[in-house]
Amino acid sequence: MPAIRTDGLTKYYGDVRGIEDLSLSVEEGEVFGFLGPNGAGKTTVIRTLLGFQSPTRGSATVLGADVEDAEALREARSRVGYLPSEPGFDERVTGRRLLEYHGELRGDTRSDELLELFDPPLDRPVGDYSRGNRQMLAIVLAFMHDPDLLIMDEPTSGLDPLKQETFLEFVRTERERGTTFFFSSHVLSEVRKVCDRVGIVRDGHLVEVSTVDSLLDRSGKQVRVTLGDSPDKGAFDLPGAHDVTVGGRTQWDDDENASREDGVTTVSFTYTGRYEPLLRRLLEHDLRDLAIEEAPLEDVFMRFYDTDAEETVERVEAEAEDA
Ligand SMILES: Nc1ncnc2c1ncn2[C@@H]1O[C@H](COP(=O)(O)OP(=O)(O)OP(=O)(O)O)[C@@H](O)[C@H]1O
DSSP states (O other), X not given: OOSEEEEEEEEEETTEEEEEEEEEEEOTTOEEEEEOSTTSSHHHHHHHHTTSSOOSEEEEEETTEETTOHHHHHHHHTTEEEEOSSOOOOTTSBHHHHHHHHHHHHOOSXXXXXXXXXOOOTTSBGGGOOHHHHHHHHHHHHHTTOOSEEEEESTTTTOOHHHXXXXXXXXXXXXXXXXXXXXXXXXXXXXXXXXXXXXEEETTEEEEEEEHHHHHHHTOEEEEXXXXXXXXXXXXXXXXXXXXXXXXXXXXXXXXXXXXXXXXEEEEEEEOSOHHHHHHHHHTSOEEEEEEEEOOHHHHHHHHHOGGGHHHHHHHHHHHHHO
């Protein structure tokens, strides 16, 4: 049984579309990252999964419980930890009182251990907390009853870089224990570090579900070559070579020497083809240096986020499949 399953899940706020026909499943023990630009529908999915709002159409289950079956969902939620994007607390009470209250309500088997990692000033009223301290308190509250599934909305927002690392390390350790995570994020480096799979949502639609590695594979490599000669226009007109730039210019210069600096020419492009034809082509030149690197994850995601880039994604993916 998947930890989370949605089937054609749709939520409208009046005429405003939150999400449309969204189907996905998160397996037990998986860390699933949910990505998308502002207003894409991430929080809408999370709030619907937690039963804070009803779907307009479609269905969803959390740990087997139908989100529209209040009783079943209430039972399932005792095994779920929720970390909201902007934790709302009664501002007058202290962090310690909140911990006690949550402990009485849901149980507390882990707060001591968690407070060693995340240490908000427990004896101060929450209203006096900094953004980072609020987030740390919310983390302790979400994990203290040792849930099987964590649903988190931008969990590292407000944490300083050191605490962000602590949190990601903690997620990795929890994953080893078999805990399932479903979380929304804008921070691609953290997604890279902890996620087994990612789903990308745009304009309320799920546009991609994939492993991070497969996304990167399909997005091709960044190739940068330094040549001792001046290649002709079209020298890198290879199947699978995109956005070829010479000496930092996107246009091949008519005056071939103009693209040369210090007697060498630098050519860079994104490459989704096979290596053999590329290497053969490179060896026709006076090859001085060659770097083939992963495309930056930001670029990969921008292709999915940017509506205008849709055609580019389709073209690059089709070529990668052909290659
Ligand atoms: N309570 C609401 N009433 C009306 N419209 C809403 C409501 N909540 C969300 N929306 C709309 O639904 C769409 C999806 O919003 P949602 O908050 O789910 O996006 P998000 O991906 O979480 O965005 P962000 O990254 O900015 O948090 C947006 O157009 C938003 O304006």
